[in-house]
Amino acid sequence: MIQNPGFLLTVLAFVAVIGPLVFVHELGHYLVGRWFGVKAEAFSIGFGPELAAWVDKRGTRWRIGALPLGGYVRFKGDMNAASQTDPAWLQLPPSERAESFPAKPLWQKAAIVAAGPFINFLFAILILSTFAFVYGESRTPAVAGKVQAGSAAAAAGIQAGDRILSLNGREMTTFDDLRLYAQIRPAEPVTILVERSGRTVEKQGRVGAVQEQDGFGNRFKVGRLGIAPAQPVIEPVELWRAPAVALKQTGQIIRTMVETLGQILGGGRSVKELGGPLKIAEVSGQAATLGVESFVFFMALISINLGFINLLPIPMLDGGHLLFYGVEAIQRRPVSARVQEWAYRSGLAVLLAMMMLVTFNDLSSFGLWERLSGLIG
Known part of the structure:
Protein backbone atom coordinates (compact mmCIF):
# COMPACT_ATOMS: atom_id res chain seq x y z
CA MET A 1 0.00 0.00 0.00
CA ILE A 2 1.30 3.46 -0.93
CA GLN A 3 2.13 5.61 2.05
CA ASN A 4 1.02 9.22 2.39
CA PRO A 5 4.09 11.39 1.69
CA GLY A 6 3.50 13.64 4.68
CA PHE A 7 3.82 17.42 4.86
CA LEU A 8 7.62 17.69 4.97
CA LEU A 9 8.22 15.36 2.01
CA THR A 10 5.48 17.12 0.06
CA VAL A 11 7.11 20.52 0.57
CA LEU A 12 10.61 19.23 -0.22
CA ALA A 13 9.38 17.39 -3.33
CA PHE A 14 7.50 20.47 -4.55
CA VAL A 15 10.60 22.66 -4.19
CA ALA A 16 12.71 19.95 -5.85
CA VAL A 17 10.35 19.98 -8.85
CA ILE A 18 9.52 23.67 -9.24
CA GLY A 19 12.92 25.13 -8.30
CA PRO A 20 15.00 23.40 -11.01
CA LEU A 21 12.29 23.82 -13.67
CA VAL A 22 11.93 27.55 -13.02
CA PHE A 23 15.72 27.87 -13.06
CA VAL A 24 15.93 26.01 -16.37
CA HIS A 25 13.17 28.19 -17.85
CA GLU A 26 14.78 31.47 -16.83
CA LEU A 27 18.20 30.17 -17.81
CA GLY A 28 16.91 29.83 -21.36
CA HIS A 29 16.02 33.54 -21.42
CA TYR A 30 19.31 34.47 -19.78
CA LEU A 31 21.63 32.46 -22.04
CA VAL A 32 20.05 33.57 -25.32
CA GLY A 33 19.98 37.15 -24.02
CA ARG A 34 23.70 36.96 -23.25
CA TRP A 35 24.32 35.45 -26.67
CA PHE A 36 22.75 38.53 -28.27
CA GLY A 37 24.63 40.93 -25.98
CA VAL A 38 21.78 41.88 -23.64
CA LYS A 39 22.73 42.65 -20.05
CA ALA A 40 20.72 40.84 -17.37
CA GLU A 41 20.29 43.08 -14.33
CA ALA A 42 18.52 40.47 -12.19
CA PHE A 43 17.96 36.71 -12.25
CA SER A 44 15.42 35.62 -9.66
CA ILE A 45 14.18 32.20 -8.62
CA GLY A 46 11.03 32.80 -6.61
CA PHE A 47 9.23 35.98 -5.65
CA GLY A 48 8.87 37.99 -2.48
CA PRO A 49 11.52 38.74 0.16
CA GLU A 50 15.08 37.73 -0.67
CA LEU A 51 16.44 34.68 1.12
CA ALA A 52 19.83 35.06 -0.55
CA ALA A 53 21.39 37.25 -3.23
CA TRP A 54 24.74 37.99 -4.83
CA VAL A 55 26.05 40.05 -7.75
CA ASP A 56 28.36 38.49 -10.35
CA LYS A 57 31.17 40.17 -12.29
CA ARG A 58 28.79 41.12 -15.10
CA GLY A 59 26.61 43.08 -12.71
CA THR A 60 23.73 40.57 -12.64
CA ARG A 61 22.00 40.25 -9.28
CA TRP A 62 21.17 36.60 -8.63
CA ARG A 63 18.46 36.21 -6.02
CA ILE A 64 16.36 33.51 -4.35
CA GLY A 65 12.90 34.62 -3.27
CA ALA A 66 10.82 33.27 -0.42
CA LEU A 67 7.94 32.12 -2.66
CA PRO A 68 9.18 29.39 -5.06
CA LEU A 69 6.24 29.79 -7.47
CA GLY A 70 8.10 31.27 -10.43
CA GLY A 71 10.97 33.49 -11.39
CA TYR A 72 12.16 36.11 -13.83
CA VAL A 73 15.12 37.62 -15.65
CA ARG A 74 15.08 41.42 -15.76
CA PHE A 75 17.15 42.69 -18.66
CA LYS A 76 18.49 46.22 -19.06
CA GLY A 77 15.66 48.34 -20.40
CA ASP A 78 12.95 46.38 -18.60
CA MET A 79 10.74 48.33 -16.24
CA ASN A 80 9.72 45.34 -14.10
CA ALA A 81 9.74 41.57 -13.81
CA ALA A 82 7.03 41.33 -16.49
CA SER A 83 9.54 42.74 -19.03
CA GLN A 84 7.54 45.86 -19.79
CA THR A 85 9.79 48.37 -21.55
CA ASP A 86 11.09 51.23 -19.42
CA PRO A 87 10.73 54.46 -21.44
CA ALA A 88 13.91 55.72 -19.73
CA TRP A 89 16.04 53.30 -21.77
CA LEU A 90 16.19 55.86 -24.56
CA GLN A 91 18.00 58.26 -22.21
CA LEU A 92 20.81 55.79 -21.50
CA PRO A 93 24.32 56.44 -22.85
CA PRO A 94 24.87 54.79 -26.28
CA SER A 95 27.07 52.01 -24.82
CA GLU A 96 24.42 51.03 -22.27
CA ARG A 97 21.55 51.48 -24.69
CA ALA A 98 23.22 48.98 -27.05
CA GLU A 99 23.10 46.25 -24.40
CA SER A 100 19.45 46.83 -23.46
CA PHE A 101 16.65 44.50 -24.46
CA PRO A 102 14.47 47.06 -26.35
CA ALA A 103 17.40 47.98 -28.60
CA LYS A 104 17.65 44.52 -30.12
CA PRO A 105 16.07 43.50 -33.45
CA LEU A 106 12.60 42.04 -33.28
CA TRP A 107 13.73 38.51 -34.16
CA GLN A 108 16.33 38.54 -31.37
CA LYS A 109 13.78 39.70 -28.80
CA ALA A 110 11.40 36.96 -29.94
CA ALA A 111 14.19 34.37 -29.68
CA ILE A 112 15.06 35.48 -26.14
CA VAL A 113 11.43 35.23 -25.04
CA ALA A 114 10.83 31.88 -26.76
CA ALA A 115 13.99 30.38 -25.24
CA GLY A 116 12.33 29.89 -21.84
CA PRO A 117 9.52 27.57 -22.99
CA PHE A 118 11.85 25.95 -25.54
CA ILE A 119 14.37 24.88 -22.92
CA ASN A 120 11.53 23.46 -20.77
CA PHE A 121 10.52 21.26 -23.69
CA LEU A 122 14.17 20.36 -24.31
CA PHE A 123 14.63 19.41 -20.65
CA ALA A 124 11.62 17.09 -20.85
CA ILE A 125 12.83 15.58 -24.13
CA LEU A 126 16.19 14.75 -22.53
CA ILE A 127 14.42 12.92 -19.69
CA LEU A 128 12.04 11.08 -22.01
CA SER A 129 14.94 10.18 -24.32
CA THR A 130 16.71 8.53 -21.40
CA PHE A 131 13.58 6.57 -20.47
CA ALA A 132 13.11 5.48 -24.09
CA PHE A 133 16.71 4.28 -24.36
CA VAL A 134 16.60 2.43 -21.03
CA TYR A 135 13.09 0.93 -21.19
CA GLY A 136 12.27 0.89 -24.89
CA PRO A 236 14.35 -1.50 -27.95
CA VAL A 237 15.32 2.07 -28.81
CA GLU A 238 18.80 2.83 -30.13
CA LEU A 239 20.55 5.84 -28.61
CA TRP A 240 20.43 7.79 -31.87
CA ARG A 241 16.65 7.26 -32.17
CA ALA A 242 15.76 8.06 -28.55
CA PRO A 243 15.37 11.85 -29.10
CA ALA A 244 12.90 11.23 -31.94
CA VAL A 245 10.83 8.93 -29.71
CA ALA A 246 10.91 11.52 -26.91
CA LEU A 247 9.93 14.31 -29.30
CA LYS A 248 6.94 12.28 -30.46
CA GLN A 249 5.90 11.61 -26.85
CA THR A 250 6.25 15.29 -26.01
CA GLY A 251 4.04 16.17 -28.97
CA GLN A 252 1.40 13.69 -27.79
CA ILE A 253 1.44 15.19 -24.30
CA ILE A 254 1.11 18.74 -25.66
CA ARG A 255 -1.74 17.70 -27.95
CA THR A 256 -3.54 16.14 -24.98
CA MET A 257 -3.06 19.40 -23.04
CA VAL A 258 -4.44 21.45 -25.93
CA GLU A 259 -7.45 19.17 -26.36
CA THR A 260 -8.19 19.09 -22.63
CA LEU A 261 -7.95 22.89 -22.40
CA GLY A 262 -10.27 23.16 -25.41
CA GLN A 263 -12.78 20.88 -23.70
CA ILE A 264 -12.70 23.06 -20.57
CA LEU A 265 -13.11 26.29 -22.55
CA GLY A 266 -15.90 24.69 -24.59
CA GLY A 267 -17.74 23.47 -21.52
CA GLY A 268 -17.09 19.79 -22.20
CA ARG A 269 -15.07 19.42 -19.00
CA SER A 270 -15.47 21.10 -15.63
CA VAL A 271 -13.10 23.90 -14.59
CA LYS A 272 -12.84 21.99 -11.33
CA GLU A 273 -10.33 19.74 -13.08
CA LEU A 274 -7.81 22.58 -13.21
CA GLY A 275 -5.16 22.28 -10.52
CA GLY A 276 -2.66 24.75 -9.14
CA PRO A 277 0.45 24.92 -6.95
CA LEU A 278 -1.11 23.06 -4.04
CA LYS A 279 -2.14 20.18 -6.27
CA ILE A 280 1.30 20.11 -7.89
CA ALA A 281 2.84 20.00 -4.42
CA GLU A 282 0.57 17.11 -3.43
CA VAL A 283 1.34 15.09 -6.56
CA SER A 284 5.06 15.92 -6.22
CA GLY A 285 5.06 14.28 -2.80
CA GLN A 286 3.11 11.31 -4.13
CA ALA A 287 5.54 10.85 -7.03
CA ALA A 288 8.47 11.01 -4.60
CA THR A 289 7.07 8.08 -2.61
CA LEU A 290 6.93 5.97 -5.77
CA GLY A 291 10.66 6.21 -6.41
CA VAL A 292 13.21 8.22 -8.34
CA GLU A 293 11.97 7.14 -11.78
CA SER A 294 8.39 8.24 -11.10
CA PHE A 295 9.61 11.52 -9.63
CA VAL A 296 11.86 12.29 -12.63
CA PHE A 297 9.08 11.38 -15.08
CA PHE A 298 6.74 13.71 -13.17
CA MET A 299 9.34 16.48 -13.53
CA ALA A 300 9.29 15.94 -17.30
CA LEU A 301 5.50 16.29 -17.37
CA ILE A 302 5.58 19.48 -15.30
CA SER A 303 8.37 20.88 -17.50
CA ILE A 304 6.20 20.35 -20.59
CA ASN A 305 3.27 21.89 -18.73
CA LEU A 306 5.36 24.92 -17.75
CA GLY A 307 6.54 25.44 -21.33
CA PHE A 308 3.01 25.07 -22.69
CA ILE A 309 1.42 27.47 -20.21
CA ASN A 310 4.05 30.11 -20.84
CA LEU A 311 3.28 30.01 -24.57
CA LEU A 312 -0.40 30.88 -24.03
CA PRO A 313 -1.09 34.28 -25.67
CA ILE A 314 -1.71 36.05 -22.36
CA PRO A 315 0.12 39.32 -21.63
CA MET A 316 2.55 38.88 -18.71
CA LEU A 317 3.45 35.44 -20.10
CA ASP A 318 6.02 34.66 -22.80
CA GLY A 319 3.22 33.90 -25.25
CA GLY A 320 1.80 37.39 -24.72
CA HIS A 321 5.15 38.98 -25.60
CA LEU A 322 5.43 36.79 -28.69
CA LEU A 323 1.91 37.86 -29.69
CA PHE A 324 2.96 41.52 -29.51
CA TYR A 325 6.06 40.78 -31.58
CA GLY A 326 3.91 39.01 -34.16
CA VAL A 327 1.60 42.03 -34.42
CA GLU A 328 4.65 44.30 -34.67
CA ALA A 329 6.09 42.20 -37.49
CA ILE A 330 2.80 42.43 -39.42
CA GLN A 331 2.10 46.14 -38.95
CA ARG A 332 5.80 47.15 -39.14
CA ARG A 333 5.64 49.16 -35.92
CA PRO A 334 5.46 48.33 -32.20
CA VAL A 335 2.15 47.98 -30.42
CA SER A 336 1.36 51.32 -28.78
CA ALA A 337 2.36 51.82 -25.16
CA ARG A 338 -1.28 52.47 -24.22
CA VAL A 339 -2.46 49.19 -25.75
CA GLN A 340 0.38 47.31 -24.09
CA GLU A 341 -0.43 48.84 -20.70
CA TRP A 342 -4.10 47.89 -21.08
CA ALA A 343 -3.13 44.39 -22.20
CA TYR A 344 -0.72 43.87 -19.29
CA ARG A 345 -3.33 44.98 -16.78
CA SER A 346 -5.89 42.65 -18.36
CA GLY A 347 -3.36 39.83 -18.46
CA LEU A 348 -2.55 40.33 -14.79
CA ALA A 349 -6.26 40.20 -13.95
CA VAL A 350 -6.65 36.96 -15.93
CA LEU A 351 -3.67 35.36 -14.21
CA LEU A 352 -4.89 36.40 -10.76
CA ALA A 353 -8.36 35.05 -11.53
CA MET A 354 -6.87 31.77 -12.75
CA MET A 355 -4.70 31.54 -9.64
CA MET A 356 -7.72 32.07 -7.40
CA LEU A 357 -9.70 29.46 -9.35
CA VAL A 358 -7.05 26.74 -9.23
CA THR A 359 -6.34 27.46 -5.56
CA PHE A 360 -10.07 27.11 -4.82
CA ASN A 361 -10.06 23.83 -6.75
CA ASP A 362 -6.98 22.63 -4.86
CA LEU A 363 -8.56 23.37 -1.49
CA SER A 364 -11.78 21.69 -2.63
CA SER A 365 -9.86 18.54 -3.61
CA PHE A 366 -8.41 18.50 -0.10
CA GLY A 367 -11.94 18.57 1.34
CA LEU A 368 -11.45 21.94 3.08
CA TRP A 369 -14.84 23.38 2.16
CA GLU A 370 -16.66 20.24 3.30
CA ARG A 371 -14.90 20.35 6.67
CA LEU A 372 -15.67 24.06 7.07
CA SER A 373 -19.34 23.53 6.20
CA GLY A 374 -19.42 20.73 8.77
CA LEU A 375 -18.00 23.03 11.43
CA ILE A 376 -20.48 25.79 10.55
CA GLY A 377 -23.39 23.36 10.41
Missing part, protein backbone atom coordinates in the same frame (compact mmCIF):
# COMPACT_ATOMS: atom_id res chain seq x y z
CA GLU A 137 9.19 2.13 -26.76
CA SER A 138 5.70 0.67 -26.54
CA ARG A 139 4.69 -0.46 -30.04
CA THR A 140 1.75 -2.69 -29.15
CA PRO A 141 -0.53 -2.73 -32.22
CA ALA A 142 -4.01 -1.22 -31.99
CA VAL A 143 -5.68 -4.62 -32.06
CA ALA A 144 -8.42 -5.73 -29.70
CA GLY A 145 -7.04 -8.86 -28.07
CA LYS A 146 -9.99 -9.05 -25.69
CA VAL A 147 -13.26 -7.10 -25.47
CA GLN A 148 -14.71 -6.62 -22.00
CA ALA A 149 -18.32 -7.69 -21.67
CA GLY A 150 -20.68 -4.74 -21.23
CA SER A 151 -18.00 -2.25 -22.25
CA ALA A 152 -18.24 0.65 -24.70
CA ALA A 153 -16.37 -1.39 -27.31
CA ALA A 154 -18.74 -4.34 -26.89
CA ALA A 155 -21.75 -2.03 -27.26
CA ALA A 156 -20.25 -0.68 -30.50
CA GLY A 157 -19.82 -4.20 -31.88
CA ILE A 158 -16.03 -4.43 -31.61
CA GLN A 159 -14.77 -8.03 -31.64
CA ALA A 160 -11.54 -9.67 -30.51
CA GLY A 161 -9.06 -9.55 -33.37
CA ASP A 162 -10.35 -6.25 -34.80
CA ARG A 163 -7.61 -3.77 -35.72
CA ILE A 164 -8.70 -0.25 -34.79
CA LEU A 165 -7.77 1.98 -37.74
CA SER A 166 -9.16 5.29 -36.50
CA LEU A 167 -11.32 6.97 -33.85
CA ASN A 168 -13.35 9.93 -35.12
CA GLY A 169 -11.03 10.13 -38.10
CA ARG A 170 -7.77 10.13 -36.11
CA GLU A 171 -5.41 7.35 -37.12
CA MET A 172 -4.62 4.79 -34.44
CA THR A 173 -1.21 3.16 -34.91
CA THR A 174 -0.52 1.72 -31.47
CA PHE A 175 -2.58 0.67 -28.48
CA ASP A 176 -1.25 3.70 -26.62
CA ASP A 177 -2.91 5.90 -29.27
CA LEU A 178 -6.24 4.29 -28.37
CA ARG A 179 -5.71 4.77 -24.66
CA LEU A 180 -4.58 8.40 -24.92
CA TYR A 181 -7.47 9.33 -27.21
CA ALA A 182 -10.17 7.68 -25.13
CA GLN A 183 -9.04 8.63 -21.64
CA ILE A 184 -9.78 12.36 -22.03
CA ARG A 185 -13.13 11.80 -23.78
CA PRO A 186 -15.38 9.99 -21.30
CA ALA A 187 -18.94 9.51 -22.57
CA GLU A 188 -18.23 11.20 -25.92
CA PRO A 189 -19.69 9.73 -29.15
CA VAL A 190 -17.09 8.06 -31.37
CA THR A 191 -16.92 6.68 -34.89
CA ILE A 192 -14.68 3.60 -34.92
CA LEU A 193 -13.12 2.38 -38.14
CA VAL A 194 -11.88 -1.21 -37.84
CA GLU A 195 -10.25 -3.80 -40.06
CA ARG A 196 -11.87 -7.20 -39.71
CA SER A 197 -10.93 -10.24 -41.82
CA GLY A 198 -9.47 -8.01 -44.50
CA ARG A 199 -12.54 -5.72 -44.67
CA THR A 200 -12.96 -2.19 -43.37
CA VAL A 201 -15.97 -1.78 -41.09
CA GLU A 202 -17.33 1.41 -39.51
CA LYS A 203 -18.91 1.27 -36.05
CA GLN A 204 -20.71 3.92 -34.04
CA GLY A 205 -20.41 4.04 -30.27
CA ARG A 206 -19.68 6.10 -27.20
CA VAL A 207 -16.53 6.13 -25.08
CA GLY A 208 -17.17 4.60 -21.68
CA ALA A 209 -16.87 6.76 -18.56
CA VAL A 210 -15.48 5.22 -15.40
CA GLN A 211 -14.73 6.69 -12.00
CA GLU A 212 -11.26 5.74 -10.83
CA GLN A 213 -9.31 6.22 -7.63
CA ASP A 214 -5.55 6.18 -7.30
CA GLY A 215 -3.52 4.90 -4.36
CA PHE A 216 -3.81 8.25 -2.62
CA GLY A 217 -7.61 8.47 -2.61
CA ASN A 218 -7.90 10.95 -5.51
CA ARG A 219 -11.03 10.32 -7.62
CA PHE A 220 -11.27 11.22 -11.31
CA LYS A 221 -13.35 10.33 -14.36
CA VAL A 222 -11.62 8.81 -17.39
CA GLY A 223 -12.71 7.43 -20.73
CA ARG A 224 -12.39 3.71 -21.45
CA LEU A 225 -13.21 1.63 -24.54
CA GLY A 226 -13.03 -1.66 -22.67
CA ILE A 227 -10.52 -3.52 -24.84
CA ALA A 228 -7.19 -5.11 -23.96
CA PRO A 229 -4.22 -5.80 -26.23
CA ALA A 230 -3.40 -9.32 -27.33
CA GLN A 231 0.29 -9.14 -26.48
CA PRO A 232 2.27 -6.06 -25.33
CA VAL A 233 5.16 -5.19 -27.64
CA ILE A 234 8.14 -3.23 -26.32
CA GLU A 235 10.77 -2.41 -28.92
